[in-house]
Amino acid sequence: MAHKISVTGRPTSSIQDYGKYLAFDMEEKGSPNAPKGIPFKSNAITYTVVLSQKQFNKLNITQEEFSQRRLLVQGEPCLDIPFEQCTGEIGVICMQIQEIEDKGKEKTQPKQTPKKGSRAKKQEENKPQEEDRQGKEKKQILVPKGTRDWMSLEEIKIPESFLQFTPGIAKQKAVEESIEKNGTVDKPIIIDPETHELLDSYSRYFVAKKKKLERVPVHY
Numbered sequence: 001m002a003h004k005i006s007v008t009g010r011p012t013s014s015i016q017d018y019g020k021y022l023a024f025d026m027e028e029k030g031s032p033n034a035p036k037g038i039p040f041k042s043n044a045i046t047y048t049v050v051l052s053q054k055q056f057n058k059l060n061i062t063q064e065e066f067s068q069r070r071l072l073v074q075g076e077p078c079l080d081i082p083f084e085q086c087t088g089e090i091g092v093i094c095m096q097i098q099e100i101e102d103k104g105k106e107k108t109q110p111k112q113t114p115k116k117g118s119r120a121k122k123q124e125e126n127k128p129q130e131e132d133r134q135g136k137e138k139k140q141i142l143v144p145k146g147t148r149d150w151m152s153l154e155e156i157k158i159p160e161s162f163l164q165f166t167p168g169i170a171k172q173k174a175v176e177e178s179i180e181k182n183g184t185v186d187k188p189i190i191i192d193p194e195t196h197e198l199l200d201s202y203s204r205y206f207v208a209k210k211k212k213l214e215r216v217p218v219h220y
């Protein structure tokens with residue numbers, strides 16, 4: 001019988017896209033005190049969780065929201081995850097993943113039901129349209145393959161040589177279509193991991209800034 005592992009908490013890394021599957025890290029802290037007579041204590045362990053794109057989509061949360069959510073992962077240990085992809089101490093194949101209530105958050109107070117006056121009726125009539133509009137605005141962002149992290153445009157330094165260059169119309173249009181369809185640029189922007197200086201993909205940076213994206217995927 002396979003050994004089962006349950007991990008709870010928030011992700012400690014950004015989610016990585018490896019094509020057919022995704023991966024991210026979670027950490028479980030050890031108990032502060034061992035049973036009496038045992039001179040050792042348990043330590044924190046970092047797990048690299050591997051899950052399918054379908055499992056992630058079922059969470060119905062965006063890439064930026066993901067790291068802020070408290071999750072419960074149930075799975076089985078795996079020793080076959082490639083070393084460069086398993087940044088944690090133990091690999092876990094995700095069998096089930098779900099968002100759990102954050103105990104630190106205050107519960108939302110129930111709203112009072114307004115009287116059925118003409119104004120209240122009008123608000124109820126407009127509510128489905130408003131919810132539909134908000135649903136369209138909250139489009140799930142698809143993580144481009146090769147993404148190592150997400151970074152705000154202000155953090156990326158642009159060399160003077162790039163600033164003198166204006167991307168072609170066709171290239172701009174292709175990136176704009178990706179933003180409209182997927183919520184972000186089609187491929188991660190290449191930067192220096194230490195200086196955050198842009199090395200390649202200036203066209204994507206150019207369009208992302210024009211479209212006023214808050215964060216973009218990057219690759220080192």
